[in-house]
Amino acid sequence: xxxxxxxxxxxxxxxxxxxxxxxxxxxxxxxxxxxxxxxxxxxxxxxxxxxxxxxxxxxxxxxxxxxxxxxxxxxxxxxxxxxxxxxxxxxxxxxxxxxxxxxxxxxxxxxxxxxxxxxxxxxxxxxxxxxxxxxxxxxxxxxxxxxxxxxxxxxxxxxxxxxxxxxxxxxxxxxxxxxxxxxxxxxxxxxxxxxxxxxxxxxxxxxxxxxxxxxxxxxxxxxxxxxxxxxxxxxxxxxxxxxxxxxxxxxxxxxxxxxxxxxxxxxxxxxxxxxxxxxxxxxxxxxxxxxxxxxxxxxxxxxxxxxxxxxxxxxxxxxxxxxxxxxxxxxxxxxxxxxxxxxxxxxxxxxxxxxxxxxx
Amino acid sequence: xxxxxxxxxxxxxxxxxxxxxxxxxxxxxxxxxxxxxxxxxxxxxxxxxxxxxxxxxxxxxxxxxxxxxxxxxxxxxxxxxxxxxxxxxxxxxxxxxxxxxxxxxxxxxxxxxxxxxxxxxxxxxxxxxxxxxxxxxxxxxxxxxxxxxxxxxxxxxxxxxxxxxxxxxxxxxxxxxxxxxxxxxxxxxxxxxxxxxxxxxxxxxxxxxxxxxxxxxxxxxxxxxxxxxxxxxxxxxxxxxxxxxxxxxxxxxxxxxxxxxxxxxxxxxxxxxxxxxxxxxxxxxxxxxxxxxxxxxxxxxxxxxxxxxxxxxxxxxxxxxxxxxxxxxx
Numbered sequence: 001x002x003x004x005x006x007x008x009x010x011x012x013x014x015x016x017x018x019x020x021x022x023x024x025x026x027x028x029x030x031x032x033x034x035x036x037x038x039x040x041x042x043x044x045x046x047x048x049x050x051x052x053x054x055x056x057x058x059x060x061x062x063x064x065x066x067x068x069x070x071x072x073x074x075x076x077x078x079x080x081x082x083x084x085x086x087x088x089x090x091x092x093x094x095x096x097x098x099x100x101x102x103x104x105x106x107x108x109x110x111x112x113x114x115x116x117x118x119x120x121x122x123x124x125x126x127x128x129x130x131x132x133x134x135x136x137x138x139x140x141x142x143x144x145x146x147x148x149x150x151x152x153x154x155x156x157x158x159x160x161x162x163x164x165x166x167x168x169x170x171x172x173x174x175x176x177x178x179x180x181x182x183x184x185x186x187x188x189x190x191x192x193x194x195x196x197x198x199x200x201x202x203x204x205x206x207x208x209x210x211x212x213x214x215x216x217x218x219x220x221x222x223x224x225x226x227x228x229x230x231x232x233x234x235x236x237x238x239x240x241x242x243x244x245x246x247x248x249x250x251x252x253x254x255x256x257x258x259x260x261x262x263x264x265x266x267x268x269x270x271x272x273x274x275x276x277x278x279x280x281x282x283x284x285x286x287x288x289x290x291x292x293x294x295x296x297x298x299x300x301x302x303x304x305x306x307x308x309x310x311x312x313x314x315x316x317x318x319x320x321x322x323x324x325x326x327x328x329x330x331x332x333x334x335x336x337x338x339x340x341x342x343x344x345x346x347x348x349x350x351x352x353x354x355x356x357x358x359x360x
Numbered sequence: 361x362x363x364x365x366x367x368x369x370x371x372x373x374x375x376x377x378x379x380x381x382x383x384x385x386x387x388x389x390x391x392x393x394x395x396x397x398x399x400x401x402x403x404x405x406x407x408x409x410x411x412x413x414x415x416x417x418x419x420x421x422x423x424x425x426x427x428x429x430x431x432x433x434x435x436x437x438x439x440x441x442x443x444x445x446x447x448x449x450x451x452x453x454x455x456x457x458x459x460x461x462x463x464x465x466x467x468x469x470x471x472x473x474x475x476x477x478x479x480x481x482x483x484x485x486x487x488x489x490x491x492x493x494x495x496x497x498x499x500x501x502x503x504x505x506x507x508x509x510x511x512x513x514x515x516x517x518x519x520x521x522x523x524x525x526x527x528x529x530x531x532x533x534x535x536x537x538x539x540x541x542x543x544x545x546x547x548x549x550x551x552x553x554x555x556x557x558x559x560x561x562x563x564x565x566x567x568x569x570x571x572x573x574x575x576x577x578x579x580x581x582x583x584x585x586x587x588x589x590x591x592x593x594x595x596x597x598x599x600x601x602x603x604x605x606x607x608x609x610x611x612x613x614x615x616x617x618x619x620x621x622x623x624x625x626x627x628x629x630x631x632x633x634x635x636x637x638x639x640x641x642x643x644x645x646x647x648x649x650x651x652x653x654x655x656x657x658x659x660x661x662x663x664x665x666x667x668x669x670x671x672x673x674x675x676x677x678x679x680x681x682x683x684x685x686x687x688x689x690x
Contacts, residue, residue: 055515192611283497
């Protein structure tokens with residue numbers, strides 16, 4: 001990477017503005033930005049306390065603005081205008097990054113703190129049967145079963161479908177059909193989950209089907225397939241061509257080459273892609289509201305009758321609006337986030353562990 | 361990317377043709393059929409989404425006594441059923457625009473931070489953290505937004521009203537919690553940050569090293585390098601990244617449904633509670649809707665579908681076009 005030396009280059013640059021010796025030009029010490037940050041946060045907190053603002057968002061905004069102003073002015077005075085502009089840009093990037101991290105940290109922190117209040121063995125193994133919204137009882141078992149079954153069905157349908165489509169696009173695809181499929185897979189990634197739900201709903205209305213876990217799973221499939229296709233495609237493209245050619249040169253038919261050489265080489269990445277896709281659809285709520293209908297009871301049959309699911313359960317408990325139901329919502333959110341994050345971590349672990357060895 | 365074309369060449373001459381007992385041909389046919397079939401199936405699904413939604417929508421709109429596009433009401437169960445998407449269209453577009461205005465500069469900043477500013481050892485973990493934002497389910501964003509963000513935003517709203525009230529849009533005329541389109545916009549901004557960031561990061565990493573090094577050699581500061589070589593190269597990438605983010609924001613359901621307190625009014629006072637979006641309206645009204653009401657909701661969903669299709673399609677076309685130019689520096 002060529003960025004590495006930039007830090008070194010920064011200091012000699014003042015040579016350009018004029019005859020002033022570059023060696024003599026002053027520059028701020030390396031740790032100056034850290035100092036600015038400390039000063040501006042202290043000032044920001046002080047100002048906010050003095051003004052009596054309660055919201056931390058105000059505190060943060062003031063501190064960030066102070067940080068930008070201080071570092072710009074200080075650099076202008078000590079160095080020069082160009083360096084100051086550069087410093088300002090650097091500070092803005094840092095602030096942007098922090099602005100993105102703050103909500104994530106707050107969200108994870110709140111979910112863990114609020115969720116762990118209610119989360120225990122009882123919560124995981126009991127349903128909401130006969131529990132009033134205001135009662136501090138009940139659990140998430142029925143929703144867990146619902147989520148696992150719906151996501152399972154969706155995966156069973158979309159993994160092979162997505163895999164085959166990706167194989168078609170990479171190994172066989174050319175011409176207008178492949179181009180159309182590529183384009184519409186891209187467009188499909190952007191379909192809002194509620195529209196996928198409405199599509200299955202319109203089929204249900206057409207053939208007067210009852211809401212069930214299967215219907216929800218079908219909507220999830222529509223959301224999952226494009227993700228699987230995209231990631232599998234990327235992975236298949238990473239498989240070195242020499243492997244295919246070597247296999248074909250031995251007279252092995254193309255389909256066996258794909259099954260025995262190409263797919264095993266890329267299997268790590270493909271698994272990762274599928275798991276990330278599962279993590280994505282496990283949190284989808286909208287189609288479940290439309291198609292699975294929600295239930296307080298344990299229903300282990302995804303093909304008949306209403307079911308619940310984790311995200312739906314969170315929404316349902318949130319809507320009840322009682323203190324006890326908020327607690328349940330946070331606990332379920334913690335379960336859901338843990339599920340999704342573990343899938344994510346494991347998936348990335350697999351990706352690193354079984355990364356295809358491209359050339360050497 | 362360039363590796364695909366050579367892959368396609370070997371199968372063109374079906375070599376095993378002379379040997380009649382090659383078991384490969386049958387397998388090849390089946391396998392090709394299967395994989396091509398699933399590709400076609402995807403196209404069929406896309407087409408049938410359009411067809412089914414249109415069919416149900418036509419059923420609903422033909423009985424609508426109001427103007428579907430301009431009515432400020434949603435009452436498909438009424439005696440003359442009256443419903444229209446004006447408020448929903450307004451709310452969807454406005455909240456998404458707010459989200460874009462907030463998210464795109466920040467996302468570009470983060471992308472530049474990761475690609476050009478962060479210490480090299482930190483860059484990968486930072487990119488991972490931003491990706492984690494994308495992994496959080498939208499319903500969790502929703503309850504976080506409603507129970508944590510909304511109370512925190514009171515102060516900011518007060519400020520905006522106090523200092524920018526003269527702009528009309530930031531004038532808060534109704535007392536009430538911050539369950540407004542503006543809050544929804546902020547939440548959506550957080551949710552679309554990761555996708556905008558990751559797409560623009562990819563583009564920034566593709567900037568030809570030569571351009572950057574040339575600028576550095578002329579004595580440019582880091583910011584001047586970015587302004588002179590990185591941003592011009594990445595402009596179309598940023599545009600398409602923002603449009604992908606816009607597509608996400610348009611269709612987001614749960615975060616809006618939990619945060620917004622809906623009403624069927626169009627108001628440019630963004631801080632006032634009220635308004636609605638397509639997806640939020642569908643989720644909220646579905647429970648009480650009868651069969652006809654569902655068709656009406658499907659009609660509004662069709663509009664959303666077309667909207668996201670246009671935005672996403674345009675974004676993908678821009679990306680695809682610039683790929684052709686950037687082939688040289690992969």
